[in-house]
Amino acid sequence: MSNNLVMMPLIFPLIGGILLIFFNKKPIVQRILSTIFSIAALAVSCILVWTVHQNGIQIVEIGGWAPPYGITFVADMYASLLVLTTSIIGLTGVLYSFRTVGKEREYFFYYPAVQFLLAGVTGAFLTGDIFNLFVFFEVLLMASYVLMVLGGTKRQLRESIKYIAVNVFSSALFVITVAFLYAVTGTLNMADLSVKISESGQTGLLTVIAILFLIVFGMKGAIFPLYIWMPGSYQAPPAAVSALFGALLTKVGVYAITRVYTLIFIHDKAFTHGILAWLAALTILFGVIGAVAYWDVKKIVIYNIITAVGVILFGVAAANPAGIEGSIYYLLHDMIIKGALFFLAGIMISITGTSDLKKMGGLIGNYPLAGWMFFLSAIALAGIPPLSGFIGKLKVIQGGFEAGEYAISFVVLLSSLLVLYSVMKIFINGFWGETKPIQGNPSVKGMVYPAVILVALSAAFGLGTEFIAPFITQASETLLDPSIYIEAVLKEQ
Amino acid sequence: MEVMMSIVCGILFMAATYLMLSKSLLRIIIGTGLLSHGAHLLILTMGGLKGGAAPLLGEKAKSYVDPLPQALILTAIVISFGVTAFMLVLAYRSYQELGTDDMDHMRGTDSHE
Numbered sequence: 360m361s362n363n364l365v366m367m368p369l370i371f372p373l374i375g376g377i378l379l380i381f382f383n384k385k386p387i388v389q390r391i392l393s394t395i396f397s398i399a400a401l402a403v404s405c406i407l408v409w410t411v412h413q414n415g416i417q418i419v420e421i422g423g424w425a426p427p428y429g430i431t432f433v434a435d436m437y438a439s440l441l442v443l444t445t446s447i448i449g450l451t452g453v454l455y456s457f458r459t460v461g462k463e464r465e466y467f468f469y470y471p472a473v474q475f476l477l478a479g480v481t482g483a484f485l486t487g488d489i490f491n492l493f494v495f496f497e498v499l500l501m502a503s504y505v506l507m508v509l510g511g512t513k514r515q516l517r518e519s520i521k522y523i524a525v526n527v528f529s530s531a532l533f534v535i536t537v538a539f540l541y542a543v544t545g546t547l548n549m550a551d552l553s554v555k556i557s558e559s560g561q562t563g564l565l566t567v568i569a570i571l572f573l574i575v576f577g578m579k580g581a582i583f584p585l586y587i588w589m590p591g592s593y594q595a596p597p598a599a600v601s602a603l604f605g606a607l608l609t610k611v612g613v614y615a616i617t618r619v620y621t622l623i624f625i626h627d628k629a630f631t632h633g634i635l636a637w638l639a640a641l642t643i644l645f646g647v648i649g650a651v652a653y654w655d656v657k658k659i660v661i662y663n664i665i666t667a668v669g670v671i672l673f674g675v676a677a678a679n680p681a682g683i684e685g686s687i688y689y690l691l692h693d694m695i696i697k698g699a700l701f702f703l704a705g706i707m708i709s710i711t712g713t714s715d716l717k718k719m720g721g722l723i724g725n726y727p728l729a730g731w732m733f734f735l736s737a738i739a740l741a742g743i744p745p746l747s748g749f750i751g752k753l754k755v756i757q758g759g760f761e762a763g764e765y766a767i768s769f770v771v772l773l774s775s776l777l778v779l780y781s782v783m784k785i786f787i788n789g790f791w792g793e794t795k796p797i798q799g800n801p802s803v804k805g806m807v808y809p810a811v812i813l814v815a816l817s818a819a820f821g822l823g824t825e826f827i828a829p830f831i832t833q834a835s836e837t838l839l840d841p842s843i844y845i846e847a848v849l850k851e852q
Numbered sequence: 853m854e855v856m857m858s859i860v861c862g863i864l865f866m867a868a869t870y871l872m873l874s875k876s877l878l879r880i881i882i883g884t885g886l887l888s889h890g891a892h893l894l895i896l897t898m899g900g901l902k903g904g905a906a907p908l909l910g911e912k913a914k915s916y917v918d919p920l921p922q923a924l925i926l927t928a929i930v931i932s933f934g935v936t937a938f939m940l941v942l943a944y945r946s947y948q949e950l951g952t953d954d955m956d957h958m959r960g961t962d963s964h965e
C-alpha cells in the first residue's frame with residue numbers, strides 16, 4: 360500500500376526552499392511564501408498525525424520498489440508527532456525571523472536555508488532506511504552550516520569552522536558505521552535490519568556497531584562526552600537560528616538514538632542500554648553544571664538543551680512503557696519550550712544589546728508580556744505541574760524507578776531544581792530589580808507573538824494531557840514492540 | 853585483499869586523525885579529505901572485494917560485484933565534496949576576516965565579538 364500523504368510534510372519545505380531561491384531580492388515575497396509553505400506543512404502534518412492515529416503506520420515505497428529493496432518512508436506515531444512539532448517550530452521560527460534577522464541576511468537566501476533545514480529534519484524523522492537517514496542528516500547539516508555562518512561576523516566564522524569540523528568527522532563516522540553494519544547484515548532498511556539481527560542474535564560485533572551508532576548520534580545530539588562543540592556554536596548565530604537549532608537539530612540525534620535502540624539493537628539491553636543510562640545521567644549533570652555556572656542568557660538556555668537530551672535518553676534507556684512514554688512527552692515538550700526560550704532570550708538581547716545578565720535588569724516594567732512569557736516557559740521547563748514539562752519528567756522518573764535505576768532517577772529530580780534555579784536566575788536578574796536605562800525603548804511587538812504561540816501550546820500540552828495521551832500511547836507501543844513496525848513495513852513478504 | 857584494504861583504511865584514518873588534531877586550519881581540511889577517502893574505501897571493502905564483472909548488465913557475466921556500495925560511495929562522495937568546498941571557502945573567508953589560520957588563535961572568549 361502506498362500513501363503519498365507521508366511525503367507531503369517533506370515535499371512542502373523542499374519545494375518552498377527551491378521556489379524561494381528565485382526571489383532572493385524581494386524580502387516581502389520571501390516572507391509571504393515561507394509563511395504559506397510553513398502553514399501548508401503544518402496542515403499536512405496534522406492530517407498525517409490524524410491518519411496514523413486512525414489507520415496505523417503509514418508507509419510509502421519510493422518508486423514502487425518493495426522494501427527492503429527500495430527506500431521506504433515510514434510514518435509511525437512517534438515520527439509523525441515529531442514532524443508535527445517540527446512544523447510548528449518551523450512556522451514560529453519563520454514568523455520570528457521577520458523582525459529579527461535583518462535585511463542583509465534576508466537578501467542572501469536566509470529563508471530558503473530555513474526551508475531546507477526543515478526538509479532535512481522532517482526527512483530524517485520519516486525515513487525508514489539507514490543510509491537515507493545519513494543523507495537527510497547531511498541535508499539538514501548543510502542548511503545549518505549556511506544558517507550558522509550567514510552574516511559573516513567574526514564570531515560566526517570562528518564557531519562555524521569548529522561546528523563544521525565536528526560534523527564532518529561525525530558524518531564520516533556515520534558512513535563507516537553504516538559500512539560495518541552493511542558488511543554484517545547485508546541490508547540498509549531499518550525494519551529488515553531489525554529482522555536480520557534478531558535472526559542472527561546480537562553478536563559482539565553488532566554490539567560494537569550499536570555503540571558506534573551511539574557515538575555518531577550522540578555527537579549530533581550532544582550527549583555527555585560529545586557535547587563540547589555545542590555551547591560555542593549555538594551562541595554565534597542570531598536568536599531565530601539558535602531557536603531552530605536548539606529545538607530541532609539535537610532532537611534529530613535523540614530521535615535517531617531512540618529509533619536505533621528501540622528497533623534494531625534490542626537484544627543486549629543490559630550492556631547497550633546500561634551505557635546509555637549512565638551517559639544520560641552524566642549528560643544531565645554536566646548540563647545543569649553549565650546552566651548554573653554561566654551568567655549569559657543564551658549559554659544558560661544552551662546548557663539546558665543538554666540537560667533535556669539527558670532526560671529524554673534516560674527514558675529511552677529505561678525501556679519500559681512509562682520510561683518510553685515519558686521520553687516522548689518530554690521530547691515534544693522540550694522542542695516547544697526550547698523554541699520559546701530562545702525566542703525570549705533573543706528578545707532580551709535585542710532590547711538590552713547584551714547577553715550578559717549582570718548588565719540587564721528591570722525589563723518587566725516596560726516589557727510585561729515578554730517577562731511573564733519567560734516566567735511561564737521557565738516553570739514549564741522545570742516541570743511545574745500545570746505546564747507541559749511535568750508529565751514527561753514524572754513518567755521518565757517512574758520508568759527509572761521501575762527499571763531499578765534509583766540513583767539516576769534522583770539525578771533527574773535534582774536536575775529539575777537546578778534547571779529551575781538557572782532559568783529563574785535569568786528571570787530575577789533580567790526582569791526584576793532596578794530598571795537600567797535602555798536606548799530608545801525598542802518595541803518588541805512582532806517578536807513576542809511567536810513565543811506567545813509556543814508558550815500557549817506548552818500550556819495546552821500540559822492541561823490537555825488527557826487529549827494527547829492516546830497519541831503518545833500509540834507512539835510508545837510501536838517503540839516498545841518493534842514487530843508492529845516491522846510488520847507494517849515488510850508485510851508483503 | 854580485504855585485510856590489505858582494511859590496513860590501508862586504518863592508515864588513512866590514522867593520518868586523518870593526526871592532521872585533524874593539528875593547529876593549522878588547512879591541515880585540518882586535508883585531514884577531513886583523508887578521512888572521507890578512508891570512509892569511502894571502507895564501504896567498498898565492507899561490501900566485499902570478490903571477483904566479478906562491473907555492474908553492467910551488458911557484460912552478461914555469471915557474477916557481478918555488489919552494486920549497492922558503489923551507489924552509496926557515489927552519494928557520499930558528492931556530499932563530502934559539497935561540504936569540503938564549503939569548508940574551504942569558509943577557511944578562506946575566515947583567513948581574510950580573522951587574519952589567522954591557527955586554531956589556537958580562534959579560541960575566542962565571551963568578550964570577543
